Amino acid sequence: MKLDRIDxxxxxxxxxxxxxxxxxxxxxxxxxxxxxxxxxxxxxxEGYIEGYSAQIxxxxxxxxLTVFTEITLKNHRQIDFARFLAAIEKVDQVIECHLVSGGxxxxxxxxxxxxxxxxxxxxxxxDLDVGIDKYFSFxxxxxxxxxxHMPLTTLFPL
Numbered sequence: 001m002k003l004d005r006i007d008x009x010x011x012x013x014x015x016x017x018x019x020x021x022x023x024x025x026x027x028x029x030x031x032x033x034x035x036x037x038x039x040x041x042x043x044x045x046e047g048y049i050e051g052y053s054a055q056i057x058x059x060x061x062x063x064x065l066t067v068f069t070e071i072t073l074k075n076h077r078q079i080d081f082a083r084f085l086a087a088i089e090k091v092d093q094v095i096e097c098h099l100v101s102g103g104x105x106x107x108x109x110x111x112x113x114x115x116x117x118x119x120x121x122x123x124x125x126x127d128l129d130v131g132i133d134k135y136f137s138f139x140x141x142x143x144x145x146x147x148x149h150m151p152l153t154t155l156f157p158l
């Protein structure tokens with residue numbers, strides 16, 4: 001499926017508000033409702049839209065701790081990366097994991113109940129011997145900008 005600028009605009013609007021009605025969405029992208037709905041269904045069937053979810057205000061539930069962690073592995077064979085990832089995938093508190101270039105191998109984002117839980121997780125990971133050579137932790141004090149959507153219309157101008 002080849003996307004056009006209207007498809008990208010539909011995706012952009014849906015990621016900002018997944019609960020928008022088809023009529024409202026059609027207005028936002030300058031289509032009539034029927035063709036708009038057909039495009040949304042096509043985007044879903046082609047896998048461009050993977051699902052819909054609610055954005056939870058976690059601070060309303062209680063206090064959390066966000067930590068970015070740089071991880072360097074001891075070895076850099078394919079099996080070492082696979083072993084590390086297999087262990088990390090099982091940690092619910094890891095909400096992002098990125099293989100990066102530069103002075104370390106992975107950048108992880110943890111959200112935990114507090115520093116004790118984070119430290120327990122890191123101790124468990126190092127005790128499991130999943131290939132971690134060293135890690136550096138960066139505790140988030142404040143997040144003044146957090147966007148839940150990508151700038152699709154500027155990333156993919158059609």
